[in-house]
Amino acid sequence: MVYKRVSSALFFSIVWMLLVCPKAYSQSNSMRVARIFSDNMVLQQGIYAPVWGWADSGATVRISMSEKEYETVADDTGKWLVKMEPLPAGGPYTLSVSCGGQKEVFKNVMIGEVWLASGQSNMNYRVGAVLSADEVIKDANYADIREFCTPEVVSRTPHADLTGGEWKVCTPETVKGFSAVAYFFARALHLDKKVPVGIIHTSWSGTICEAWISAEMLYTIPAFKNRVIEEIYKSDEDWAALHQLGVEKDREREKIVQTTQVGLKQGAHKLSFNDKAWKEEAYPVYPPRVGLGGYQLLWLRKEVTLSKEALGEDLILHLGKVMTGDVTYFNGVEVGRERWDGVRSYRVPAKLLRKGKNVIAVRLLSEWGNGRLGDEASDPYLHSADNQVRISLKGQWKYNGEIEPKLPVGRGYSNNITCMYNTKIAPLLPYGIRGFLWYQGEGNSGQPELYKQLQPTMITDWRIRFEQGYLPFLLVQLPNISGGSCQYFREAQAESLQLPNVGMAVSIDVGDPYDIHPNNKKPVGERLYLRAKEMVYKDSVGVFQGPVYDSFRIEGNKIRLKFKSTGSGLMSKDGKDLRTFEVAGEDGKYVPAKAVIEGNDVLVWSDAVKKPLSARHAWDSNPAVNLYNKEGLPATSFRTNKEL
Incomplete structure (x- = not known):
């Protein structure tokens, strides 16, 4: 092929002239x-x-x-x-x-x-x-x-x-x-x-x-x-045209989401619906965890039992955090719907409540493989305004991802x-x-x-x-x-x-x-x-970031961590012992470490590691950091030895 015979310099010139330099948009008699x-x-x-x-x-x-x-x-x-x-x-x-x-x-x-x-x-x-x-x-x-x-x-x-x-x-x-x-x-x-x-x-x-x-x-x-x-x-592919095909698929998917009636026609939202064959999953329900990743419409149902004392006034249905969208029913009647990531709370009219068995049904839209009903931090419940009635919605929920049509997904070129x-x-x-x-x-x-x-x-x-x-x-x-x-x-x-x-x-x-x-x-x-x-603006702001790891020194069975950008001093933001610190010895295995602030340093150690060689902080995807400077800015992830 010709491109294999050209020099690197010539290749760059060709790429620059043909691809990188944008074409001029000159039009006759126009400015x-x-x-x-x-x-x-x-x-x-x-x-x-x-x-x-x-x-x-x-x-x-x-x-x-x-x-x-x-x-x-x-x-x-x-x-x-x-x-x-x-x-x-x-x-x-x-x-x-x-x-x-x-x-x-x-x-x-x-x-x-x-x-x-x-x-x-x-x-x-x-x-x-x-x-x-x-x-x-x-x-x-x-x-x-x-x-x-x-x-x-x-x-x-x-x-x-x-x-x-x-x-x-x-x-x-x-x-x-x-x-x-x-x-x-x-x-x-x-x-x-x-x-x-x-x-x-x-x-x-x-x-x-x-x-x-x-x-x-x-x-x-x-x-x-x-x-x-x-x-x-x-290549001579027209990415814009191909991308548009994907956009059309996405529009088709959205139309299905907005118009499908399959679940409603089957009565999946009703109290009388037979869901005995459905699978179960403990709250919070993450569709990807049960094999329903990508883009899905699935139904979830939860049975709740109400006593006579719970009747007579409206209740609040608190589902916790929902992603990405939901249509929620109580005993077959829609009580709310949203199309965004966030906490859901819907009012359930008193006229829908009945003594004994009641059913909450949710048609959940899961997108990008990130759908969910609740999360580990959510506390779902059905409650009265004065909280005299409060029924937890944790535990098992029934689910079914086979009722609604499969959702088409277009390929994007972005x-x-x-x-x-x-x-x-x-x-x-x-x-x-x-x-x-x-x-x-x-x-x-x-x-x-x-x-x-x-x-x-x-x-x-x-x-x-x-x-x-x-x-x-x-x-x-x-x-x-x-x-x-x-x-x-x-x-x-x-x-x-x-x-x-x-x-x-x-x-x-x-x-x-x-x-x-x-x-x-x-x-x-x-x-x-x-x-x-x-x-950029060269203002003397004092501290513009949290504590930044600078260097370390081994002191017996402890490691002294030195920091820059300490401002008015280091602190534990919540007043508790410093956490998310770890140390490792010759075996390279990190274990949780104790940590104390000494001036602008932090001293870390573990009784299980007699000869520490390395330390790290916040070495986790979701660390609960509490090392801050007094200006209120946190220290981030770091490790003293990238080989361990």
């Missing part, structure tokens, strides 16, 4: 500005802010803003670009772009701080679903905070421009759709610096890191070299290598920004060693593309979650701190052990800003 520019936009203060677009080759384009005028000529491909003189924070301004008889005018333009927020579902998690969302939304009157959300499009090759999107001013009506982590970051920055803040939100749920890296940079990682050649260079870079990063180049916010990793958490190459490669890739030097890169370390081995992945994430101008926000204490999408996003966004405040 347009890149879609990232719209009314309400925020431009980065203090830099030569780029403005670009397309026109006829050789056409003169004029740009004006803040009593400054600029002129340029579209190149041979039709691309034009101007870098406006630096401006301080302020506004509103009007930006106008004209060419021949055409003119585009953008109003309410602000100059301030612009951050690009990217990643997967936890960056894509919206304000409307956060903890105490009603209060957060009610207070979100910030005319100087704006967000641009990029559209969800896939492509095998880089796009020159976005297919849609607009800058939105933060109001209680619009903020519901903002990225929650980015919003809390922006709010903290705005309130602290009193400047306009723009967030370019360009995440996509479920995506992996290699989807966010350009083809030529991914080619430099040995594990992806051949894939880049086969899937990008040699996780193809380079795909997200092509449609959600390339079209933004070279917009002026202050830095990057990155919350991703769940999709790569099973490959920590590979991630040690992926994340630094992506950071370098983006910095090169935006042509603004070592742009700050702030990442969120994965939070606590039950199951898995996230401690190794957290360690892999932290290795990127060896690069210049990279900071990390620790979230090991604000996750939800039973939900990969925790709703407590406020501390995550605020910790990102705390890191930016010190690293």
Whole structure:
């Protein structure tokens, strides 16, 4: 094949010219500005802010803003670009772009701080679903905070421009759709610096890191070299068209979820239904644990016995945490339905109650293999308003996953290598920004060693593309979650701190052990800003992170752990003995250790290990950490010896 005979240098040139360089969008007798520019936009203060677009080759384009005028000529491909003189924070301004008889005018333009927020579902998690969302939304009157959300499009090759999107001013009506982590970051920055803040939100749920890296940079990682050649260079697949087929399958699935009546026609929700042949599972019920992973509609039933004293008033049916959606019935009558991850409490009218046998039936929608009725932290019960009646719903539930139709699942292409870079990063180049916010990793958490190459490669890739030097890169370390081995992945994430101008926000204490999408996003966004405040804005904030392991020294049968970023001192947050520490000796077997604070050090030991060689902390996917500094920030996972 021809590609085998070309030199590496020539190969890179071909890839660069044919695939990486976005095609120009020149159109005859037309002028347009890149879609990232719209009314309400925020431009980065203090830099030569780029403005670009397309026109006829050789056409003169004029740009004006803040009593400054600029002129340029579209190149041979039709691309034009101007870098406006630096401006301080302020506004509103009007930006106008004209060419021949055409003119585009953008109003309410602000100059301030612009951050690009990217990643997967936890960056894509919206304000409307956060903890105490009603209060957060009610207070979100910030005319100087704006967000641009990029559209969800896939492509095998880089796009020159976005297919849609607009800058939105933060109001209680619009903020519901903002990225929650980015919003809390922006709010903290705005309130602290009193400047306009723009967030370019360009995440996509479920995506992996290699989807966010350009083809030529991914080619430099040995594990992806051949894939880049086969899937990008040699392929002529239309990923957008193929992705659309998957979207249609997903729509078909949603239609089934909304319209199926099979279970109702069989009477699975009724008191009289015969469920003796159904299998049983103790609460909490996790469909994947009983062989019903992926996407499923299943029915669950629970019999409860009510005494005469329980009748006469409405009761509250508290199911605990449900994922992803449910339709819930009591004695054959629907009492509630929701389509979101969260705690379910429904009112059961007194007229539905009967002495003796009663039945709760739940049609549960399980998606992504993460469905559940309850979790280990849930306490389900049926109770009266005064709690004089309180019936536990733990114990055995009957279930059946064979009643409703099988749910079709479309193949998405958003996780193809380079795909997200092509449609959600390339079209933004070279917009002026202050830095990057990155919350991703769940999709790569099973490959920590590979991630040690992926994340630094992506950071370098983006910095090169935006042509603004070592742009700050702030990442969120994965939070606590039950199951898995996230401690190794957290360690892999932290290795990127060896690069210049990279900071990390620790979230090991604000996750939800039973939900990969925790709703407590406020501390995550605020910790990102705390890191930016010190690293980017050079404020003397004192302590911007929790205790950071620095070094260790063996002292007899104990190990002394030394920390940086101790602030006003170390403490046990809950006042109890320090926990989640372990030590190991020559056999490499770790055992739980006692730990005490001595100044800015922690002394750890176990009576079972006479000659300790190594120690580790929070070395678990869901550790109950309580080592903090007095500024209220936690220590994260670490180990003193990676060989043990």
